[in-house]
Amino acid sequence: xxxxxxxxxxxxxxxxxxxxxxxxxxxxxxxxxxxxxxxxxxxxxxxxxxxxxxxxxxxxxxxxxxxxxxxxxxxxxxxxxxxxxxxxxxxxxxxxxxxxxxxxxxxxxxxxxxxxxxxxxxxxxxxxx
Amino acid sequence: xxxxxxxxxxxxxxxxxxxxxxxxxxxxxxxxxxxxxxxxxxxxxxxxxxxxxxxxxxxxxxxxxxxxxxxxxxxxxxxxxxxxxxxxxxxxxxxxxxxxxxxxxxxxxxxxxxxxxxxxxxxxxxxxxxxxxxxxxxxxxxxxxxxxxxxxxxxxxxxxxxxxxxxxxxxxxxxxxxxxxxxxxxxxxxxxxxxxxxxxxxxxxxxxxxxxxxxxxxxxxxxxxxxxxxxxxxxxxxxxxxxxxxxxxxxxxxxxxxxxxxxxxxxxxxxxxxxxxxxxxxxxxxxxxxxxxxxxxxxxxxxxxxxxxxxxxxxx
Numbered sequence: 313x314x315x316x317x318x319x320x321x322x323x324x325x326x327x328x329x330x331x332x333x334x335x336x337x338x339x340x341x342x343x344x345x346x347x348x349x350x351x352x353x354x355x356x357x358x359x360x361x362x363x364x365x366x367x368x369x370x371x372x373x374x375x376x377x378x379x380x381x382x383x384x385x386x387x388x389x390x391x392x393x394x395x396x397x398x399x400x401x402x403x404x405x406x407x408x409x410x411x412x413x414x415x416x417x418x419x420x421x422x423x424x425x426x427x428x429x430x431x432x433x434x435x436x437x438x439x440x441x
Numbered sequence: 442x443x444x445x446x447x448x449x450x451x452x453x454x455x456x457x458x459x460x461x462x463x464x465x466x467x468x469x470x471x472x473x474x475x476x477x478x479x480x481x482x483x484x485x486x487x488x489x490x491x492x493x494x495x496x497x498x499x500x501x502x503x504x505x506x507x508x509x510x511x512x513x514x515x516x517x518x519x520x521x522x523x524x525x526x527x528x529x530x531x532x533x534x535x536x537x538x539x540x541x542x543x544x545x546x547x548x549x550x551x552x553x554x555x556x557x558x559x560x561x562x563x564x565x566x567x568x569x570x571x572x573x574x575x576x577x578x579x580x581x582x583x584x585x586x587x588x589x590x591x592x593x594x595x596x597x598x599x600x601x602x603x604x605x606x607x608x609x610x611x612x613x614x615x616x617x618x619x620x621x622x623x624x625x626x627x628x629x630x631x632x633x634x635x636x637x638x639x640x641x642x643x644x645x646x647x648x649x650x651x652x653x654x655x656x657x658x659x660x661x662x663x664x665x666x667x668x669x670x671x672x673x674x675x676x677x678x679x680x681x682x683x684x685x686x687x688x689x690x691x692x693x694x695x696x697x698x699x700x701x702x703x704x705x706x707x708x709x710x711x712x713x714x715x716x717x718x719x720x721x722x723x724x725x726x727x728x729x730x731x732x733x734x735x736x737x738x739x740x741x742x743x744x745x746x747x748x749x750x751x752x753x754x755x756x757x
Binding site for chain 1: 546547549550552553554557558562565566569570572573576580584624625652653654
């Protein structure tokens with residue numbers, strides 16, 4: 313009872329009774345929402361780029377385009393393919409490893425099997441294409 | 442490693458010991474010479490570059506006339522007319538617009554993240570912005586050309602009327618694009634500046650009865666003022682020097698915009714890129730392009746000096 317009287321007494325410092333506290337709260341909320349929206353905008357933009365770009369790469373690689381007759385074109389294509397698919401495979405494996413190791417699913421044998429599966433899938437994809 | 446190597450081995454002879462010391466001193470000397478060479482190389486490269494730019498730029502200024510170059514309205518190199526006023530106005534306006542649209546919200550967002558946001562949100566947002574700041578400018582430019590310019594075109598016609606001679610390309614698109622581009626960098630620099638505010642200052646402010654809002658804007662922001670200023674001016678310098686992305690959305694018209702926001706115009710860097718293919722080395726056109734590059738460099742130098750001066754005044 314005493315505590316309740318103390319907490320509501322006129323001379324007690326309370327954050328909600330400070331002059332301008334309502335305005336501070338509104339501004340703080342606005343700033344927070346704007347700040348989060350600021351980052352969400354970039355996230356949407358990045359995801360859009362990632363999804364659209366990945367879709368384009370996949371659509372380009374599902375059919376073979378004939379060689380244009382440039383010197384060493386097949387070697388250059390091989391290098392580009394190794395770089396592109398190597399990066400994609402590394403990113404996928406690293407992501408899977410990060411998630412799985414958090415739950416202690418990832419072992420060295422799983423690692424080896426993962427690499428083999430990735431290679432088989434990639435080969436199979438190329439055959440299908 | 443070094444500590445274990447200096448332990449005296451009782452079986453080691455004086456000759457072996459002195460040989461070891463000689464080898465260490467020789468290694469240190471080699472590293473010192475290498476580091477000094479690298480430092481001198483960086484300084485020499487910068488000084489040579491500025492010297493070359495100043496030499497060619499001043500030659501171009503003497504040829505075209507400083508007054509005409511800075512205030513002339515017609516930029517037509519094929520007719521030996523080098524009036525760079527429109528270029529300078531375009532550069533300053535687009536960079537200032539970028540500051541307004543990108544840097545100011547970025548600094549405010551950094552204040553919220555540092556002072557009020559939960560740590561998880563702060564870390565997540567920081568990661569997103571680190572990725573966003575690493576995106577090449579041409580990607581931003583391409584996205585703006587495909588998505589932003591049509592939106593600005595619609596807004597321009599809605600504001601000025603359907604018959605108005607306005608386009609989506611111009612200072613409005615360039616400012617928005619530059620704002621989006623510089624915001625992550627400004628925000629990351631602002632976060633660094635604000636995170637250097639000592640915890641004791643915040644605690645003292647809270648102990649004196651200040652609200653979190655008052656602590657943020659009357660303690661943390663003034664303390665980090667210099668860092669925030671550097672972040673903003675760094676954003677300005679980056680926006681003023683941006684080339685490819687701006688060139689894709691500004692329209693490339695070598696004149697002052699007919700409609701200030703929604704008509705094509707150009708900037709110094711965009712115009713240098715457009716004219717450099719026809720400006721062969723040694724020609725007057727080439728020298729005048731160097732003059733405009735010198736103007737851009739001087740703008741950056743003035744911005745850096747202003748940052749230091751303002752920061753020092755604030756500190757004192």
